[in-house]
Amino acid sequence: MTFLGMPAFPANAAAAVRDSQLRFNLRKATHTIREKRASVVAELPDWARLREAGKQIKDHTLRNLEGYLLQLEEAVTAAGGHVHWAADAREANRIVTGLVRATGESDVVKVKSMATQEIGLNEALAEAGITAYETDLAELIVQLGDDWPSHILVPAIHRSRAEIREIFLEKMADWGRPAPEELTDDPRALAEAARRHLRERFLSTKVAISGANFMIAETGTLVVLESEGNGRMCLTLPKTLISVVGIEKLLPTWRDLEVFLQLLPRSSTGERMNPYTSTWTGAAEGQEFHLVLLDNGRTRVLADEVGRQALRCIRCSACLNVCPVYERAGGHAYGSVYPGPIGAILTPQLRGMSSPLDASLPYASTLCGACYDVCPVAIDIPEVLVHLRGRAPHPRAERLGMRAAGWVFDRPERLARAERLAGRLRRFAPRRMPGPGPLSAWTETRDLPEIPAESFRDWWTRTDGGTR
Numbered sequence: 001m002t003f004l005g006m007p008a009f010p011a012n013a014a015a016a017v018r019d020s021q022l023r024f025n026l027r028k029a030t031h032t033i034r035e036k037r038a039s040v041v042a043e044l045p046d047w048a049r050l051r052e053a054g055k056q057i058k059d060h061t062l063r064n065l066e067g068y069l070l071q072l073e074e075a076v077t078a079a080g081g082h083v084h085w086a087a088d089a090r091e092a093n094r095i096v097t098g099l100v101r102a103t104g105e106s107d108v109v110k111v112k113s114m115a116t117q118e119i120g121l122n123e124a125l126a127e128a129g130i131t132a133y134e135t136d137l138a139e140l141i142v143q144l145g146d147d148w149p150s151h152i153l154v155p156a157i158h159r160s161r162a163e164i165r166e167i168f169l170e171k172m173a174d175w176g177r178p179a180p181e182e183l184t185d186d187p188r189a190l191a192e193a194a195r196r197h198l199r200e201r202f203l204s205t206k207v208a209i210s211g212a213n214f215m216i217a218e219t220g221t222l223v224v225l226e227s228e229g230n231g232r233m234c235l236t237l238p239k240t241l242i243s244v245v246g247i248e249k250l251l252p253t254w255r256d257l258e259v260f261l262q263l264l265p266r267s268s269t270g271e272r273m274n275p276y277t278s279t280w281t282g283a284a285e286g287q288e289f290h291l292v293l294l295d296n297g298r299t300r301v302l303a304d305e306v307g308r309q310a311l312r313c314i315r316c317s318a319c320l321n322v323c324p325v326y327e328r329a330g331g332h333a334y335g336s337v338y339p340g341p342i343g344a345i346l347t348p349q350l351r352g353m354s355s356p357l358d359a360s361l362p363y364a365s366t367l368c369g370a371c372y373d374v375c376p377v378a379i380d381i382p383e384v385l386v387h388l389r390g391r392a393p394h395p396r397a398e399r400l401g402m403r404a405a406g407w408v409f410d411r412p413e414r415l416a417r418a419e420r421l422a423g424r425l426r427r428f429a430p431r432r433m434p435g436p437g438p439l440s441a442w443t444e445t446r447d448l449p450e451i452p453a454e455s456f457r458d459w460w461t462r463t464d465g466g467t468r
């Protein structure tokens with residue numbers, strides 16, 4: 001996929017922070033959304049209870065996932081839909097490509113979907129000679145600009161209006177109806193150009209691909225929340241609808257959906273209600289419906305007692321908008337379709353930590369905890385980050401150092417002896433670590449603390465707790 005082979009997070013972030021336009025765009029956008037979110041969340045006196053309910057419902061569903069998935073399959077099938085199970089990205093792409101080929105079509109329209117980005121579906125379809133057209137405005141900007149998404153909710157958050165105008169003028173004609181020559185960077189003009197470009201596509205394309213925000217096990221209903229109406233066009237007009245959905249998107253009942261329809265819009269766009277909420281159960285009249293249930297590492301995440309809470313995520317992106325690291329580094333630095341704090345815990349769990357980039361992601365955080373405070377399903381992201389840091393590969397010297405430290409800290413008398421020794425040798429202690437290397441990088445921006453001549457323990461004993 002596009003992100004493969006990227007350097008580790010620190011190198012990507014160092015390049016990103018030098019881009020002042022990017023930092024300006026990100027700061028403006030994230031601060032606007034986070035303020036809107038804070039004000040609409042403050043309106044609800046029962047927000048904390050809603051949040052707890054969201055967490056409990058998700059945890060209950062994940063604990064009983066197998067049963068609910070089978071219930072969902074039965075309900076979707078009974079309503080005329082077809083259910084496919086995909087263990088990984090390759091299998092999901094093979095299934096979807098086969099389904100599109102069977103229709104004889106070579107074009108598909110897409111509703112914004114993180115799951116299909118995660119598996120690299122557009123690239124797989126392109127290899128099979130099938131063109132996928134993104135219809136969400138921000139995804140359209142990313143696709144026309146031959147770019148990568150950098151935010152879960154606003155994938156083109158790194159682009160300014162002037163840049164979007166340039167992209168539309170240069171690239172729209174390659175993908176269909178061109179942008180008007182007199183196009184300005186007024187938001188209304190840009191939206192109108194996209195609307196006209198996309199409408200032709202909606203009316204002529206026979207196959208649509210979507211994800212889903214939620215799936216309701218009791219009735220087999222899928223739910224998509226969106227703001228532009230493009231999703232509803234894709235879900236209703238084409239003859240064939242294929243939905244690729246992660247298995248963790250399940251809710252047991254419609255009653256549970258009520259909680260999330262309050263949590264999600266307020267946390268994501270800072271709105272009280274979502275503009276377009278589409279629900280469908282099985283195949284509509286005259287339409288064929290396929291549901292591809294995607295694992296792609298999720299059951300492995302589920303097996304991790306600490307890390308599994310990441311599967312509660314409803315992709316609201318509130319954690320991105322408050323993260324000081326994301327605000328400065330931007331989404332591309334995370335090298336994944338899941339950027340920001342949730343990406344830092346989800347990507348290494350889904351992909352493993354064998355590449356330098358994935359192993360660096362649990363460190364892409366200051367552990368300030370702002371992400372946890374805003375998360376509508378109370379994912380303790382700092383807890384998972386620390387947990388993953390423990391599992392990330394570490395250089396041999398660091399492992400040996402930690403083992404030695406563990407041995408010293410294990411017994412109070414060992415620690416006391418080590419402190420006395422360090423006090424005696426303090427005049428030889430460097431203020432900066434020798435380099436180049438990770439240790440010298442650590443002291444490039446901070447001094448090593450001075451070692452006191454007397455340890456706190458010895459002082460306490462000598463003065464009887466400061467009384468002598």
Ligand code: SF4
Binds near residue numbers: 316320342375379
């Ligand atoms: S981790 Fe929480 S705050 Fe972040 S995207 Fe997921 S649900 Fe939203």
